[in-house]
Amino acid sequence: MAKVPVQFTLNGSEKAEFIDSGTTLLNALRDKVGDTSPKGGCHQGTCGACSVIIDGELRLSCLTLAETCNGTTITTTSGLSESGVLHPLQRAFLDTFATQCGFCTPGMIMAAKVLLDHTPNPSRDEVVEALSGNICRCTGYEPIIQAVLTAARANSQNAA
Amino acid sequence: MALALQTFATVKDANTALRAQGTRYLGGGTLVVRAANEGDVSVSGLVRSTDPALSAIAVAGGKVRIGASVTMAAIARHPDLGALAKAARSVGGPAIRNMATVGGNLFAPAPYGDFTVALLALDATVGTEDGETPIGTFLAGRDGSRAIVTSVSCTLPKADSFRFLKVSRVKPKGVSVLSIAAILEQAADGTVSSARIALGCMADRPIRAKSAEKALLGKSLDQNGIAAALAAATEGIAPITDPIASAWYRAEVLPVHLGRLLLT
Numbered sequence: 001m002a003k004v005p006v007q008f009t010l011n012g013s014e015k016a017e018f019i020d021s022g023t024t025l026l027n028a029l030r031d032k033v034g035d036t037s038p039k040g041g042c043h044q045g046t047c048g049a050c051s052v053i054i055d056g057e058l059r060l061s062c063l064t065l066a067e068t069c070n071g072t073t074i075t076t077t078s079g080l081s082e083s084g085v086l087h088p089l090q091r092a093f094l095d096t097f098a099t100q101c102g103f104c105t106p107g108m109i110m111a112a113k114v115l116l117d118h119t120p121n122p123s124r125d126e127v128v129e130a131l132s133g134n135i136c137r138c139t140g141y142e143p144i145i146q147a148v149l150t151a152a153r154a155n156s157q158n159a160a
Numbered sequence: 161m162a163l164a165l166q167t168f169a170t171v172k173d174a175n176t177a178l179r180a181q182g183t184r185y186l187g188g189g190t191l192v193v194r195a196a197n198e199g200d201v202s203v204s205g206l207v208r209s210t211d212p213a214l215s216a217i218a219v220a221g222g223k224v225r226i227g228a229s230v231t232m233a234a235i236a237r238h239p240d241l242g243a244l245a246k247a248a249r250s251v252g253g254p255a256i257r258n259m260a261t262v263g264g265n266l267f268a269p270a271p272y273g274d275f276t277v278a279l280l281a282l283d284a285t286v287g288t289e290d291g292e293t294p295i296g297t298f299l300a301g302r303d304g305s306r307a308i309v310t311s312v313s314c315t316l317p318k319a320d321s322f323r324f325l326k327v328s329r330v331k332p333k334g335v336s337v338l339s340i341a342a343i344l345e346q347a348a349d350g351t352v353s354s355a356r357i358a359l360g361c362m363a364d365r366p367i368r369a370k371s372a373e374k375a376l377l378g379k380s381l382d383q384n385g386i387a388a389a390l391a392a393a394t395e396g397i398a399p400i401t402d403p404i405a406s407a408w409y410r411a412e413v414l415p416v417h418l419g420r421l422l423l424t
Contacts, residue, residue: 002164022163022206043197045190051255058255062197063189065165111254132333133253
């Protein structure tokens with residue numbers, strides 16, 4: 001298998017790797033770069049556990065080939081906390097018990113982050129829509145929706 | 161399984177590379193990478209083109225040309241494509257809509273391909289390097305098609321003449337039980353002067369409901385006026401059976417949802 005060079009910015013750090021052509025971004029992140037926060041769930045684009053943000057857009061890393069990400073900026077859940085302080089979404093997920101097994105959590109947080117980046121004060125329906133590509137088999141979704149709304153409220157209070 | 165990807169600046173070069181056996185075209189990846197992840201060994205290589213024309217949307221004179229690499233998200237947010245936004249938003253969740261392309265949707269087997277149902281109702285044409293093909297003809301021969309789709313084009317519908325409905329069990333973004341798109345023109349007296357109705361999940365690919373279209377002509381859009389069309393809606397259909405719904409169920413509920421769409 002031909003090796004191809006791939007360079008991108010991951011959570012603020014420049015990354016340069018040689019990967020097998022056709023490798024998914026999910027596998028490249030987890031196996032080559034060592035960022036295991038995106039989870040491999042269905043590998044079919046159904047569960048959303050592998051969601052990452054590429055150049056500001058939510059994407060599924062299991063269906064994205066790494067070499068198509070050359071020159072992009074990628075954000076994963078492991079890049080959200082700063083200096084050991086959790087991102088408001090991460091804090092809200094903990095505080096509102098929105099995590100059980102935790103497998104879907106990184107994808108949920110990525111989907112929620114894109115929503116709050118564009119819509120700082122979303123309605124409940126907007127949160128449901130934003131999370132509609134992410135499956136959780138534990139929580140029943142309501143705590144997750146509440147976590148996103150809680151993080152949005154915390155953001156707006158901080159901004160006030 | 162990793163697959164070697166070849167990237168070309170022009171569609172012409174990508175078309176040439178695509179002639180090699182076992183190669184598939186990579187658009188947004190939601191079909192072909194999914195197939196590879198699932199273990200489809202018929203795919204041994206991937207080809208793509210970065211030609212900017214593939215990602216362009218051009219609106220002029222009441223018509224639109226959408227590049228094959230344009231995503232559902234780009235259509236949904238385009239200020240001139242409000243009439244198509246509902247159909248584009250019906251495809252997957254936010255991440256899928258950021259990846260799924262117009263060109264790929266043409267090849268999506270039922271229960272996917274909801275945007276193509278809308279394009280079929282709109283009488284779109286499908287562009288390749290060889291020219292334009294009516295979408296019905298294209299869909300009928302898509303399994304043997306090897307030329308890269310470069311665009312789809314259609315006349316933009318008036319907001320009140322185009323209707324789209326996707327029915328799913330999981331809200332808001334489940335897989336289709338069925339989808340329906342209709343473009344209806346009404347005469348001054350309110351009767352239907354022309355109708356094109358397309359159905360999703362009623363075959364392995366989007367199909368027209370021609371008997372229902374014919375039955376609507378000259379009728380008013382009320383309970384009595386649409387009765388004959390609803391009775392004719394199941395003619396010629398061969399619904400799919402999948403974990404979402406059986407063929408029997410889909411056929412049973414089609415007239416119900418078509419009626420709701422027509423009476424909207």
